[in-house]
Amino acid sequence: MKVLITGATGFIGTSISDFLLDKGLEINYLTTTKSKIESTVNYKGFYWNPEKNEIDSKCIEGVDYIVNLSGKSIGCRWNSKNKSEILKSRIDSSKTLFKLLETNNHNVKKIISASAIGIYKNDIRKLQSETETNYNTDFLGTVCKQWEAENEKFNDLGIETLIVRFGLVLSDKNGALPKFAKAVKNYMASPFGTGNQWYSWIHIHDLVRVIDFGLKTETAGVLNAVTPYPKTQKDFLATLSRTLDKKMIMPAIPTGVLKVFFGEMHHLLTDSQKISSNKLLNLGFEFKYPLLKDALRNFYK
Template identity: 45%
Template structure:
């Protein structure tokens, strides 16, 4: 199978591309940097510039499924200008792909797009399924709503549209976990606020497998991409410290302090979403890491 991947050089993209190549698939990827274009029999890069509406349509040759990951990171201070970039980077890339598929003959059957559990309301107790109507009204929820809307229109081209709402990704190569372990390694670790906020997480290998599973089974609809057993922020921080064999002496970090340091982006640390993965489990997807302690041990004890 030939797949087109956007955001292929990011944290999640790298893991997915490696998995696809290991399984003998052919990968086409889009990049905004011409210096990153590689041309190998099973791994080919193509140039695009979403802001300028430029895309090398040859990227679609032979492609059956698209894995769409492109979008500016939310883990960067949210100035007004950057908040606009977060939204536009998702909508512009989707619109450009849609235009290319509409205007050029192709055999693409499916698009599997990244999304996020940030679409759900902040709650300590509500268990969210894909059918939940309690959606958030903050910036992140608004981003995800617009993001999903930009992907939904691919159904007008008779493609199967699959959206994976991703939780907290645990990886030893970057992302949130890498930032969380820094103070803990220095003996300065602590949970945030009450620590009761629920963190619906997923091991990056399970996430890559989930994207691949979605393409292999030509899934459509929306699925929560989280492990079956979410934990509180307090449990997550304590488990990281245990795995690293570090003490937790410091008191909880107040919300006001993090707001002063991070601005509006502090919401990432204090929002709570208890999210169910039962729908994808019912499709016979098997998580390699269902509990957070073995997941963290796998990543941090090397």
């Protein structure tokens, strides 16, 4: 089996590539940085520039599946320039892949495309599932909606399409967790706003396994990649503090203060998305780290 991965050199893409290579799969990957192009027996890089709709068509030779993770990180100040690039990078990447598959002979059976649970409305009470259609209308919700619409077009080419909505991905190397851990270790951690907002999370290893599950099964449509046990933000920090054997002594930070420091990006900290993983569980997927305490212990033994 050969898989083409976009975003393969990023935080999540690297973990997925390493996992699949360990399983004996061949990986082709696309990169916008020519210095990152490698060529080994099972791991080959190809150049592309989605902004200019440029791509090396050799990247799909012998490829059975595509994992599309490409897009500018949302972990930046949401000014007008960055917001435009966040959206455009996702749309351009998907359009470039679509044109490649539309105009070249290939054997691609399925494409798995990333999205995010930010598509769901900010709701403190409701458990939201893939059947929801009343989406968030803020920036991140709009990005996810347009991103998913672009990726659903692959169905028109007769290619099975699976859109995986990532929750808060936990890793001790990248993402939000190291920042939270640093604050806890320095006794600077505090709830954001009320702290009652839900964080729907997933261990990086389980996320990688969800992608692998999507490659091995006929799962299609939309799938939430979150643990069955979300945590409120203050419970999340309390569990992390206990794991690191530290105390939380700082008072909560009012939402208004977060708006001043983070601008529109404060929604990443204060919005509540309590997301269901029932579809994934009903398909037969088994989490290795369903509980936050076990996930954190895996990182901080």
